[in-house]
Amino acid sequence: MGIPPGGRWRAAVILAAAALSLLGGVALAARLVGDRLVVADPDALDPRAASVRLGRAHGALLFREHCAGCHGDDGRGDATNGAASLADHDWLYGSGKTSEIEGVIAHGIRADAPKTWKLADMPAFGRPRPSAADPSLQPLAAGEVSDLIDYLLTVEGRGENPQAAERGRAVYAARGCQDCHGGDARGDPGIGAPNLTDEIWLYGHGGREGIRRSLLDGRRGRCPAWAGRLSAADIRQLALYVHSLPETAR
């Protein structure tokens, strides 16, 4: 009943061939899934489709390899270095469409890449020249910074000094803040200006010192451009995974 010695060798060869065929089949299937996803309209993909689920699973692996270093394994970001949380519904750039996420992954943010998102930097109002792009922008006085912080805390519903907040409102309107963050301080996802009225803080945790540092030093967060480093299929699958994070990370 036992397998003869020569038979064992043959059995091993057959098993190896079968394993290789399986691996090849898996690779081919992955390629086909990737191609299928790449050809589709990223915003019209059915999230329940098997190809999308497979793509997201592969995207999760890519996320851990390339993105988790800044955004964390769970995608919740890191406020100490301005890495945005990808697990909420507050999108810094765009409205959270897969195509928009894909654009950010491919071309990055301030990534020194030809099609990168680089429309605005937060000026450093505590420096002699707050903005290299806008030489007319003047630094804020120390008192103006303090009033502005009171105003920002007020629009978020945490204000404690109405007089200072009122002065801060005037500073906000007169010194260029509303040009990017809007008159209602709700930000502009077209240029990556954060909403200042919610409790989500890209840097720090909404304390006076964190806001002060943002005002004095300015902010210019970066995200690398992955086009040319990852394939189009990988970028699409990564985007599908990131798009799913707000739902899955609850």
Added chain:
Amino acid sequence: MTALLEPEASTGPAVWRSPGRLSPQRSLALCAIGALAGLTAAGTALFTARGTTTLIVPAEDVALVNGQAIARSDYLAGLRALYDVGPAEATPAQRRKVLDDLVTEELMVQRGRELDVAAVDPDVRAATVSAVEQAVAADALTRIPPPQALRTYYDAHKDRYADEGVMIVRDLVFTPAAAKAAAQALAAGRPVDTVLAQFAGRDSGRTKGEEFYFAARIHLGAALFDAARRTPSGGVSAPIAQADGIHLLQVLKNRAPVPLSYEAALPSVRDDYTQAAVKRLQAQHAAFLRKRASILVASDLK
């Protein structure tokens, strides 16, 4: 071994399924499957890989123009930019227009290369230089700086990371005859307005309330700012002679720059570290290009 080669052992479904026994049919079938798999893999790679001569447009592209791919992402971006639609909602005419524009652009770029427009057009030259520098920078930007390297960078450049100093200072100007007495009166704690009135002085008006050090330096000038910086809160500087009279600085508040902790400075440290790495890489790249290039300089410029 002998048993395996017996004819009755090599036939029948039982033998086909038993991996320990020889089956010519199974061997042939597996061989055929292997060959087919190999050919499929090779064919797929050959006809779909980027950069190869191919008759099939790879999935990530929408067209090949003289073998040069037009990326699907550019096509999608074009549809959104021009019509604000995705490919699913775009009409055939919209799709055709965007694709035609991209093909035409690619043909123009290829013709531009043939004509070597980069040799004469300053805009193309600048864009080319910028693109090459960006490509070099990408290596540094996609690398996550190791925490230890950031810490070392912070330690080496600590002076850059400090909270800006703040001061409230009044710049008072007196005649040379009155300056000494006015300084004594201010040091004794007499009200500023009284001293100004008594000694016919004036406030220069250069400063306005609480100011950052850099702003005070700009407003007061280097000499007066240096004197103010050395004067503690509540103090009065020694008389300083300037063209418009003798200046006395009454310093109401003077908070020197406070070094930022590593944690507080981390976003700036990370940014500066990456920028330094980018500059280093670009310099190395430029040096490498120079090293492998043949550069002849005119004799009068040597």
